[in-house]
Amino acid sequence: MNRSIPRLLLAPAVGTLFLWMIVPLGMTIYFSLIRYNLMQPDETGFAGLENFAFFVTDPSFGTAVTNTLLLLGSVIAITVLIGVALALLINEPFPGRGIVRVLLISPFFVMPTVNALLWKNMMMNPIYGVLAQVWTFFGAQPVDWLTDHPLFAVIVMVAWQWLPFATLIFMTSLQSLDREQLEAARMDGATYPQQVRFLVLPHLARSVAVVVMIEMIFLLGVFAEIYTTTAGGPGDASTNVTFLIFKQALLNFDAGVASAGALFAVLMANIVAVFLIRMIGNNLDR
Amino acid sequence: MTARRRPPFPLGLLIRTATAWSVALLLFFPLAWLGLTAFKTELQAVATPPQWLFTPTLENFHEVQSRSDYLLHARNSVVTSVLSTVFGLLLAAPAAYAMAFFRSRWTRDILMWMLSTKMMPAVGALVPVYVLAQKSQLLDTQLALIIVFALSNLPIMVWMLYSHFRDIPPEILEAARMDGATLWQEVRLVLLPLGMGGIASTGLLCLVLSWNEAFWSLNLSAAKAGTLATLIASYSSPEGLFWAKLSAASLMAIAPIVVFGWFSQKQLVQGLTFGAVK
Numbered sequence: 001m002n003r004s005i006p007r008l009l010l011a012p013a014v015g016t017l018f019l020w021m022i023v024p025l026g027m028t029i030y031f032s033l034i035r036y037n038l039m040q041p042d043e044t045g046f047a048g049l050e051n052f053a054f055f056v057t058d059p060s061f062g063t064a065v066t067n068t069l070l071l072l073g074s075v076i077a078i079t080v081l082i083g084v085a086l087a088l089l090i091n092e093p094f095p096g097r098g099i100v101r102v103l104l105i106s107p108f109f110v111m112p113t114v115n116a117l118l119w120k121n122m123m124m125n126p127i128y129g130v131l132a133q134v135w136t137f138f139g140a141q142p143v144d145w146l147t148d149h150p151l152f153a154v155i156v157m158v159a160w161q162w163l164p165f166a167t168l169i170f171m172t173s174l175q176s177l178d179r180e181q182l183e184a185a186r187m188d189g190a191t192y193p194q195q196v197r198f199l200v201l202p203h204l205a206r207s208v209a210v211v212v213m214i215e216m217i218f219l220l221g222v223f224a225e226i227y228t229t230t231a232g233g234p235g236d237a238s239t240n241v242t243f244l245i246f247k248q249a250l251l252n253f254d255a256g257v258a259s260a261g262a263l264f265a266v267l268m269a270n271i272v273a274v275f276l277i278r279m280i281g282n283n284l285d286r
Numbered sequence: 287m288t289a290r291r292r293p294p295f296p297l298g299l300l301i302r303t304a305t306a307w308s309v310a311l312l313l314f315f316p317l318a319w320l321g322l323t324a325f326k327t328e329l330q331a332v333a334t335p336p337q338w339l340f341t342p343t344l345e346n347f348h349e350v351q352s353r354s355d356y357l358l359h360a361r362n363s364v365v366t367s368v369l370s371t372v373f374g375l376l377l378a379a380p381a382a383y384a385m386a387f388f389r390s391r392w393t394r395d396i397l398m399w400m401l402s403t404k405m406m407p408a409v410g411a412l413v414p415v416y417v418l419a420q421k422s423q424l425l426d427t428q429l430a431l432i433i434v435f436a437l438s439n440l441p442i443m444v445w446m447l448y449s450h451f452r453d454i455p456p457e458i459l460e461a462a463r464m465d466g467a468t469l470w471q472e473v474r475l476v477l478l479p480l481g482m483g484g485i486a487s488t489g490l491l492c493l494v495l496s497w498n499e500a501f502w503s504l505n506l507s508a509a510k511a512g513t514l515a516t517l518i519a520s521y522s523s524p525e526g527l528f529w530a531k532l533s534a535a536s537l538m539a540i541a542p543i544v545v546f547g548w549f550s551q552k553q554l555v556q557g558l559t560f561g562a563v564k
Contacts (some may be wrong), residue, residue, distance in 0.1 A: 005384075005388075005469060006384035006385075006387075006388035006390075007384070007528055009380035009381060009383060009384035010380070010381045010384045010385065010396070012377050012381070013377045013378055013380070013400075013440060013444060014381065014396065014400075015380035016377060016437060016440070017400060017403055017437065017440055017441065020403065020411075020437040020438075020440075021403045023414065024410070024411035024414035024415055025406075025410075027413070027414035027417070027418075028410065028411070028413065028414055031413060031414070046466075076482070086309065089305060089309070090306050092302060094299060094302050094303040094306060095303055096303070096307065097306070099310075100307060100549075101305050101311040102551075103310040103311065103313065103314040104309075104310050104313060104314070105547065105548075105551055106314055106317055106544055106547070106548070107313065107314075107317065108314075108433075108547065109494060109498075109540065109541055109543050109546070109547035110317065110498075110540050110543040110544065111497065111498035111500065111514070111515050111518070111539060111543070112498060112515070113500050113515045113519045114320075114518050114536040114539055114540050117518060117521060117532060117536065118316055118317075118320050118536065119316065121460040121529055121532065122319055122320065122323060122529065122533070123316055123317065123319075127334070128332045128333075128334060128529075130315075130336065133334060133335055133336055142435050160313070160316070163313070163315050164313070164342050168551065168554075172317050178450040186554075192379075193499060195476065199421065208441065217404055217405065220405075220410060221406050221407045221408050221501065223408075223409070223500065223501045223504075223514070224500035224501065224504070224519070227500075227504065227519065228518075228519050230540040241409075242408075242409040242501075245409045245410075245412065246409060246412065246505075249412055249413050249416070250412075250416075250505065255413045255417070258412070259413050259414075262407075262409060262412065262413065263410070264410055265407045265546050266406050266407070266410045269406055269407050269410075270402075270405060272405065273402055273405040276405075
């Protein structure tokens, strides 16, 4: 077979992806070095590192970075821990397992904007929300989640969405666990915690790696949940890096500063990616 | 045959069943509540204590359509997610085929590079893509969303297809080649039938991701090309705060894809994990 055919087949995907990466990146680098406000087109010129300095010294910057990492870390921790527990719970047969599965995975298919408004209005509203009514029922003071604990509220929404994903992956992985080995361990008198510790968890390591990887890719860019609920507020309490850049670009119309911020986000994502690629390089390579 | 398995202790089964059902109902509750609220009047929707028994009304669904043109947004969602999936598959499938069956020393690097482009947060490309769309008059068009959705899903699609194609024994393709099959015959008669599961799960996932995509649709589309995700977001402003209508609109926006997800969960797992978890 002609050796050039594989290259020809590869070319369209590699070419478009390369353009998709390099054109925005090139433009972002260029914009980040000039004065460029969409509202003031006549104010131009070379800005040097002004935009970077402005973005990094913005008081919101530190908060945004912390929030991004907190959101990423807590959602991953919650979904992996509870996901493993849930997967173990429904791994053995019981009446209605099929329906329970369907109920459990549903939140994953809910679009982020619906997820956000659903929690904001129907669950977390301090007066009419279901949570407030539960609190009142037990005689407690209802909590205004989005005002008093905005970041926590966002974490709950995002974790609710991604827990089904983690559970689904772990469930699938558990089905391929060697049952004979488990049986043998049981015969040898291993307790349930011992079985989990020495057989189940090592078996799940690979799927945990996959879950962490995919969630990192998607959670670094969480946007819709913040945009539709708290708009980053109050103050910067629930602003992440993605939302901060969005604010600069489309609310302040400052493309220069937004671009500087975007380059920072790329840098941050790449630091995460280095860890990730090392991790999946070991885990997914066949 | 080893010793017979002891029948499970009924109390354990009972506890397992009760726990599993409670957790599942708890996690599903917000969606169930959304579904109920969609059929209430605005007054019933904000009633305290919450109303469980009420006469369902379809009024909200009519309202949503007449006020914000649900059908237009739904059509935009269908068109952009289906076409971006097709477009993505057309780019990704040949590349995955080439890498899976004609490995070179670059294959691993290309795959890693592709995944690394997905690490670049969408917001990093926001300003340039916005400016490009504006300059090329593509702002608020379906075409812009189709291209952007397809390209942002492309790395994941290539990865998924690649790992699925790797599961096909290369000997089968080689045998076809030995028998004198042309490339097209090899693809049509061997690769497509064997790889259909992988192609389907990749397409399914891409469809779900595009349907739910909010970042690009919120930033690149408005009244004309807006998808259901943007329709729902438009309800976030305080003056649009009508819970029953919001619920009806939300229900209509998520129902197609949630039901679709129920039927395709098996393929989705394979797809989502690049076939790494079996």
